Amino acid sequence: MADLRVTLCGVELKNPVIPASGTFGFGREFNEIYDISCLGAVATKGLTLEPRAGNPVPRIAEGHGVILNAVGLQNPGVEGFLSNDLAWLKSKTRVIANVAGKTLSDYEAICAKLDGLVDFIELNISCPNVKAGGMAFGVRPENVAEVTRVAKRACEHTPLIVKLSPNVESIAANATAAEEGGADCISLVNTFTGLAVDIERRRPILANNTGGVSGAGIRPIAVRMVYEASRAVTIPVVGMGGVTCAEDAIEFLMAGATAVQVGTQNFTDTLACPKIIEGLNRWCDAHGVKAISELTGTLCPNT
Amino acid sequence: MREFTATVLENVCIAEEIWSLTFALEEEQAVRPGQFCMIGVENFPLKRPIAICKAEGERITVCYRLKGEGTRKLASQYRAGEKLQVLLPLGNGFYAEESEKRIAVVGGGVGIFPLISAIRAYAAQKEIYAYMGFRNKAAICMEYEMQRAKRLVIATDDGSYGFCGNAVQAFKNDFSNARPDVIFACGPLPMLRALKAATAGMGIPVYVSLEERMGCGIGACLVCVCDRTNGKKARICKDGPVFEAGEVVL
Ligand SMILES: Cc1cc2nc3c(=O)[nH]c(=O)nc-3n(C[C@H](O)[C@H](O)[C@H](O)COP(=O)(O)OP(=O)(O)OC[C@H]3O[C@@H](n4cnc5c(N)ncnc54)[C@H](O)[C@@H]3O)c2cc1C
């Protein structure tokens, strides 16, 4: 039995496996299938200040080894989450509140509401920034630093994770920008922007036209980005993008991640997360690894 | 609801482009009529939502139309003895009140399959009037299951068998026989809209089973929503797939 505990920003997780934002709701539905207290933490569906209705349907499409989604941040609003779900979720495991906004002050206000109540706040900066003409906050390093700084002001008691978008020029530059802005941790990757076409109708499959690409097919790109980002910063990194099994998770850990998130695979197999936890334990035992935290950043690149 | 590793017992073509798949779960599972399952197909990230036609102890039967890549692979690759990942039972299902003695079931296309489970569940206690629409004679299947109904009208779009027209037309045409206390329906949206219009103001509750693309199938990802008439969103996989027709925007 290996020691699967990891420490992220001074907070101990019982293992490094975390369902990714947007694929797990607030955990209640999956808890009908298995007891989610086995998870290291849960990243909630993206929360906004006000409830949001999200995009029209269809909201999902499939490619080979990947899916595309355009849910559009449908959520009950932060108040709804605080009054209906937080206490229950906290009784189960560590809570990462994933948040989004349209303006800098949205980000500050939502962080202020959650500060001290959750274990981590994860900033989704892949949302269109009204001020920057609809370009996501997460694209330019200067915007990444600014939104991080503003959010960090409101996070007095709660560690701030900045979730990086992969749709950028340099992931290392944006990771550095987040660290300079005061992030306590970075997570990556969010989804890649994609387009799936219904060739019979000559139309996009998704009502939103474009959608975020996730799933096994993006994993090599995500692992490369986690590697580059983790080398650029001194704060811890949470890796994700196409994790389907324990071996995939270990790739991310070796590339530099302290913990991993699992998104799309929860759809393929509702038991994905507990299976990955079990698999990590087995792998560590078989490889004489006593503590999983030993694996972080141990990748030796070819010279 | 639970994730099962089932064993395929039979997977055969039963009509034009329609296959019937029976699999055995690891243990018995109670299933309500109108509930569905999500079937995993190897190497496809998303499971496919398919209605449960029959549930007999640990044996489950579904019927599916060959639509795209996933259902085609399901038909070509999964033979008896093979393992199958399935998540079930999902959704709310059809429900008739004690006082509702006469049920009309109106189904078109693959929409007939969830209704088969309703016919099977209620045929012993209720009078069922079934109106089932198919493209043509070659597409007709599961007739022996539908015959459990007190009255069965099969309709074909091209008139090659039974009533010429769609299931809603067949139902309207036969309404004086059926005089239902409640209606269960599933099929393409235009069919459901026509049924809603045809029954407007009659005071008969109409329950429709809806389809949408799905991610998780259990209510967590908010991928499969529809609009409620009160302006709120509903998750088809968890709050549905069966809704009172007046409660959702069709
Ligand atoms: C609750 C429910 C019950 C259903 N019951 C049946 C049934 O009993 N028999 C049957 O033949 N079909 C049924 N369907 C439709 C069935 O899910 C689709 O035909 C099937 O998913 C198509 O998969 P594919 O890989 O062949 O098609 P592709 O077009 O290659 O699929 C691509 C993606 O789109 C999704 N998709 C495509 N069409 C539909 C659709 N109409 N509804 C939902 N998702 C879709 C697929 O699941 C997959 O994720 C049901 C749908 C729902 C929502």
Ligand SMILES: Cc1cc2nc3c(=O)[nH]c(=O)nc-3n(C[C@H](O)[C@H](O)[C@H](O)COP(=O)(O)O)c2cc1C
């Ligand atoms: C249906 C769906 C909804 C998502 N919603 C959010 C969200 O609200 N906030 C967010 O930061 N990321 C969201 N994501 C991105 C995931 O959290 C994750 O970054 C991405 O899917 C990559 O991981 P994966 O390949 O394991 O799925 C969503 C992904 C999916 C598939």
Ligand code: FES
């Ligand atoms: S498919 Fe995830 S909520 Fe319905």
